[in-house]
Amino acid sequence: MMNADKKGVSVIVCCYNSVSRLKETLHHLAVQQVDQDLLWELIIVDNNSTDDTAQYAKTIWEQLAPGTSITIVKEPTPGLSYAREKGAATAQYEILIFCDDDNWLDKSYIQTAFQVMHLNSKIGIAGGQSVAACETQKPEWFDRFGQAYAIGHPLLESGIANKRTYLAGAGMIIRKSILEKLKSNGFIPMISDRKANNLISGGDAELCLAVMYMGYDLYYDSRLQFIHFMPAARLQWGYCVKMMTIGHAIPQLFLFLYSYSENSYLQNKEPIFENAIRELRKLIFKKSVKALFFQKPFWLPFKLLLKSQPGSRKEIYLKSNLRKFVYLYVHASELKKAFEKLIVYLSNIHAAQSAEMPININDYTNLNLHEN
Secondary structure: OOOOOOEEEEEEEEOOHHHHHHHHHHHHHHHOOOOOEEEEEEEEOOOOOOOOOHHHHHHHHEEEEEEEEEEEEEEOOHHHHHHHHHHHHHHOOEEEEOOOOOOOEOOOOHHHHHHHHHHHEEEEEEEEEEEEEEOOOOOHHHHHHHHHHHHHHOOOOOOOOOOOOOOOOOOOEEEEEHHHHHHOOOOOOOOOEOOOEOOOOOOEEEEEEHHHHHOOOOEEEEEEEEEEEHHHHHHHHHHHHHHHHHHHHHHHHHHHHHHHHHHHHHHOOOOOOOHHHHHHHHHHHHHHHHHHOOOOOHHHHHHHHHHHOOOOOOOHHHHHHHHHHHHHOOOOOHHHHHHHHHHHHHHHHHHHHOOOOOOOHOOOOOOOOOOO
């Protein structure tokens, strides 16, 4: 139950087999510098781990910060979105920080997060910037794809980030009351986000869109800084290709349904799935043809399908669009079910929308489908 009478922050760390990563993450949380009157708690969500994550977290935290509250809960349904929902339901404070198990938050992160959200009630989600700490030598191509790893800063300076349409889930700050409002309006995530070794992501982008469509702002603050630990396995080119061409590319199809449906509502048109999927197929078909037949030299795409080329943006572009094209036909029924859930949510928020929170279509139409 949320403690409405006391100001505080709930830090939620979602874990899946996190023993090898948790110690440094918890160390950076243990040395947080906060005002004496600012309360905070740590919530560990064990998302169906098969190692000893829960007990390990409890033991390490009692050594590092015996005076700070820790709550350990289990979420048996695999998926980062489900784990975060469980953590939010457990939290007793209004302001939530989603700290991944490989995020090493700066010592002022909690204090700054509270200040940012406390001073402006229009901010629904806030985020910061990160740098990578690599377990092994950083590949020469890594910086070119840093944003895909949630590395870097989303804007050049602090400010409203609505036109970017999303902030990364790593280190994300959100209000518990907004999550409750989403649920009451029928919001059901279409994207379950990462499950164990499945790299499907995009839950953070979906959450940002859903929150903006209710009239809240995204906000980037350069003072919110953290280190994002990169284990050796994530520094392999094969991992990067899989992450971007499946994990990042496929969710863009679902996010397109948001853009199409919201634009339809704002133009007083009925969102129709068949129209949306036809428009999406046409877009992806054009991109797939361009990726396959209009590259120079002409034989390069076929070579990339046979043999990976570390650091190649053309490889990412080619494989992303081909996989999206196939997914559109193989998983059409899944997309339709997701669309039906989305329409329930959007119709509810438009029916309940207040005059104080108008939605500006110009702010929320760029879903970055062009990126890959």
